[in-house]
Amino acid sequence: MTERVVIVGGGIAGVSTAASLRAQGFGGEVILVDAGEFPYDRPPLSKDFLTGTKDIKQIALQPAQWYDDQHVRLINRTTVTALRPRDGAVELTGGQLIPADRVVLATGGGAARPPIPGLADPRVHVLRTADDADRLRLSLTPGARVLVVGAGLIGAEVASTAVRLGCEVVLVDPVGVPLAAALGPELAAWLHALHDRHRVTTVRATVESFTNRPEGIEAVVDGVAGVHDAVVLGVGMVPSTELAEAAGLEVDRGILVDERQVTSNPAVLAVGDPARLRGVPRTEHWEAAQQDGARAAATILGTPAPVPTAPWFWTDRHGRHIEAVGHMEAAAHTVIRGSFDDPTFSVFGLRDGLVVAGASVDDPSAVRAARRLIDRRIPVVADRLADPAVNLRGLLRG
Ligand SMILES: Cc1cc2nc3c(=O)[nH]c(=O)nc-3n(C[C@H](O)[C@H](O)[C@H](O)COP(=O)(O)OP(=O)(O)OC[C@H]3O[C@@H](n4cnc5c(N)ncnc54)[C@H](O)[C@@H]3O)c2cc1C
Known part of the structure; x- marks a missing residue:
């Protein structure tokens, strides 16, 4: 029986694991260890936080009180230096051991630094x-x-x-x-x-x-x-897999996990940016990390995992909001709905009469519809998808 879960890393994947454990009724101890001051969100770092419109408190993943209310013990400014699966524990800086029935690795990653001469310059x-x-x-x-x-x-x-x-x-x-x-x-x-x-x-x-x-x-x-x-x-990120490697877990361009987030050691799960489902490329998106956390919690509780949905991400640039869902690289052809000169428009990727991907500029509802079309495998007629006069919700009825 799982009585104590230690989550290593307080990004969205780690916090989502803790929140999902409690939401799904886990009554044991939840300990979240994070190297930083407190868990905060990363997408604003290149947006509102970089402009200074939002400060660090405004990008906290949860208010301080939440950890007390949810009985999640947050150990901040602390690094987990080793996993000790045989001892059923993790080791912290300074050598302190914390016992753990299950460990969830939510260690994220660091920015990639290509081998360009002169890179050490502080500018x-x-x-x-x-x-x-x-x-x-x-x-x-x-x-x-x-x-x-x-x-x-x-x-x-x-x-x-x-x-x-x-x-x-x-x-x-x-x-x-x-x-x-x-x-x-x-x-x-x-x-x-x-x-x-x-x-x-x-x-x-x-x-x-x-x-x-x-x-x-x-x-x-x-x-x-x-x-x-x-x-x-801005040349990518490197997943933090050192703890997993040192503990002898299988690592190959990410910490390898099965569809329930379990690593090659059944007592250790991995979620978020550093986790890679066997046979599939690693994802580095916010929602995927959040969903990994919900899935890890279900695994720990032995409850059914949430049904996987098509992967989704957003990005903002020059005042435009872009969302994308599915696998555009799998599309045999694309269909454009509206015109690139319109205030909003979308692109759908199709294969064999099914939508496999959708992306929109300033039109999240089109991506929501694309997601349902993908997840439910609803056949579509490309011309109707391309016609802005056709209500996308109507297409969901098949
Ligand atoms: C600038 C920026 C902008 C982004 N914008 C978007 C966007 O617009 N849309 C989108 O979908 N995604 C975006 N992303 C990606 C998204 O933020 C990530 O996919 C997400 O943050 C991954 O969450 P995570 O919990 O896996 O990892 P992280 O957020 O990296 O969290 C990992 C945490 O683990 C801690 N940690 C690591 N090792 C240890 C250890 N040994 N002991 C204790 N603590 C440890 C770290 O300090 C960190 O707090 C952006 C990312 C960045 C960096």
């Missing part, structure tokens, strides 16, 4: 924590020359926020149309072009080196040197 930033965002914000002053490396989700959001704060932004990426696999080529191209319409200079190239100069940090991009006041790397 080169990454963005994964609130401290990173606080440091970066100091550099995003009006007129500052900012080089953003990587035009994926986080790089694009940082570029958008920086230009909004009055910086002169150059966004460099070797890929011509970033995010094409996730959003489909048409929408991805439109989104990337949005940067130029908002005074962000996009460059298709690779950064070769950084050099500290009195006038700023020099970046050599495809052989051409340019000087900047700050550089931001």
Whole structure:
């Protein structure tokens, strides 16, 4: 019987595990260990928190009182240094052991740092924590020359926020149309072009080196040197798998789990960004991490796991809100609903008469409908999907 669950990591996956355990009636002890000051949310770090519109308290995942109310013991500013499955415990900094019947690894990850010479310069930033965002914000002053490396989700959001704060932004990426696999080529191209319409200079190239100069940090991009006041790397994240590896768990581009979040050791579960379902690529999205937590709680309680839904994420840039669901890379063809000049529009990915993906600009309801069409495998006629006059909810009736 599980009497004590120790959750390692207080991101959305860890907090969701704790909340789901209580919501599903777990009466045992729940201990949440986190290295930070208190559990906070990460998506605002490149958005409202970076602009300074929201402060750290406003991005807390739960108010302080919640932990008392839910009888979740939060051990903050503390790192779990080792798993001791044989002792049924985890070890904290300083050597203290905490007994645990089940351990949930919710350790997230760190920002990737590619092997570019000169990367150690203090003007080169990454963005994964609130401290990173606080440091970066100091550099995003009006007129500052900012080089953003990587035009994926986080790089694009940082570029958008920086230009909004009055910086002169150059966004460099070797890929011509970033995010094409996730959003489909048409929408991805439109989104990337949005940067130029908002005074962000996009460059298709690779950064070769950084050099500290009195006038700023020099970046050599495809052989051409340019000087900047700050550089931001948005080139992906590295899952934190060290604890799992040291404990002998199976790790392969993530901590391998089954569909119930159980690792190769039945006493240890893994959730969120570092967990990877066997045979499937790892996801790095907020909702997926939250759902992992609910599934881990069900596993611990021995109750049925929540039914999996098509994966979903959102991103915001240049005042536009984008949502996407499903697997656009699996689509045989795409259908555009509305026009890219309209205030809102969507793209659907289809295969064999079924919707496999949907993405929208400023139209979350279209993505909600796409999600239902995907999850319920409702056949659709492409022309009707493309016609903005046809109510998407009507299509849900099949
Ligand atoms: C800047 C930014 C913007 C984003 N924007 C979006 C977005 O718009 N939409 C979207 O869908 N997703 C977005 N994401 C992704 C989303 O935030 C992540 O998928 C999500 O935060 C993953 O949650 P997690 O709990 O797995 O990991 P994390 O949030 O990384 O949490 C892990 C926690 O574990 C702690 N920890 C690690 N190791 C230990 C240890 N040994 N002992 C104790 N504590 C430990 C860490 O300190 C951390 O608090 C964004 C991410 C970032 C960084």
